[in-house]
Amino acid sequence: MTPPFDALDWRSLSQQALDSGLNNGAAVAGSGNMVEGWEKLSAEMRTAHGAHLDLQYGPRERNRIDFLKSREPNAPTLLFIHGGYWQMRSKSAFTRFAAGPMAHGINVALIGYTLAPEATLEQIVAEIHTGIDYLAGRLPELGADAKRLVASGWSAGGHLTAMAMMNPHIKGGVAISGIYDLEPIRHSYLNVKLGLDEAMSRRNSPMLLPTDATKPMALTVGGAELPLLRKQTADFAGHRARSGSPVIYEEIPGTNHFTIMDELASPTGRITAMVRQVVERV
Known part of the structure; x- marks a missing residue:
């Protein structure tokens, strides 16, 4: 019998099992085609909302933000941080996911950042x-x-969302299928490009950092995701709860690491509802 995800200890796994347990692309058949679909729909949305694209916030090429304005004046803004294990993808593939929040009068900004190994974590x-x-x-x-x-x-981007919660301008967060303890990453194939040492891993692991009791956070993961990923989210939700910080934790049944994003693209999606719930509290 397969042990429940909360009984997993990544330290007890073989190198092959640890690497496989973190490889979302290999775990989800057709994930490459899904991302291609995201890119196509995102390009269409960028064309429709092209007034404030590629705002330069820093000196490096990927230091850019796309701002998509909702129909509401003086509306709240959701800053979305893309994924790709800090070494793949770009903000332009994720524009389509602005559709859910924007349908409810929430602006969406998508931020780019320099990828590893060109930048350290x-x-x-x-x-x-x-x-x-x-x-x-x-x-x-x-x-x-x-x-x-x-x-x-x-x-x-879920990890970076948790790290962004320390910024005084950020009033709440919604992290999707994130990484909150970097130690398994440091011991996996992913560290070839990341180059984490133990000290950097600990400094940047939200599981080991204090939380802000004034800022609400929603944490979600797919019920069909890899067990190590589900455990990361559950453990971080527990960390926030023990620290006295407001947290919503939810596994979305039947969704994997990629299909879970449909719940943000849809105006009636579960993650869109979480975004609205957090925004209403800030």
């Missing part, structure tokens, strides 16, 4: 904070409420 986290500071300064002139800025992200 610590440098990536610093870029996200720089981008948040820049965006917060621009929101009034973009017709948005600078005091209602919420972060969200998928996969590696």
Whole structure:
């Protein structure tokens, strides 16, 4: 019998089992085609909302933000951080997921960042904070409420969302299928490009960092995701609860690491509802 995910200890796994247990692309048949579909729909959405694309927040090529304005004046903004294990993908593949929040009068900003190995994980986290500071300064002139800025992200973007919660401009968060303890990553195939050492891993693991009891956070993961990923989210939800920080934790039944994102693309999706719930509390 397969042990429940909460009984898993990554340290007891063979190298092959650990690597496989973190390989979302290999675990989901047709995931490459799904991402291609995201890119096509995102390109269409960028064309439809092209007024504020590629706002430069820093000196490097990927230091850019796309701002998509909802129909509501002085609306809150969701900052979305893309995934790809900090070494793949770009913000432009994820524009389609702005559709759900925007249908409810929420602006969406998508942030890019330098990928590993060109940047260390610590440098990536610093870029996200720089981008948040820049965006917060621009929101009034973009017709948005600078005091209602919420972060969200998928996969590696879920990790960066948790790190972004330490920024004073971020008032809440919605993290999707994230990584919150970097130690298994450090011991896996993913570290070839990331180059994490133990000290950097610990400094950037949300599981080991204090939380802010004033900021609500929703944590979600697919019920059909890899057990190690489900455990990461459950463990971090427990960490926030023990720290006295507001947290919503939910596994979405039947969704895998890629199909879970449909719940943000849809105006009636479960993650869109979580975004609305967090935004209403900030």
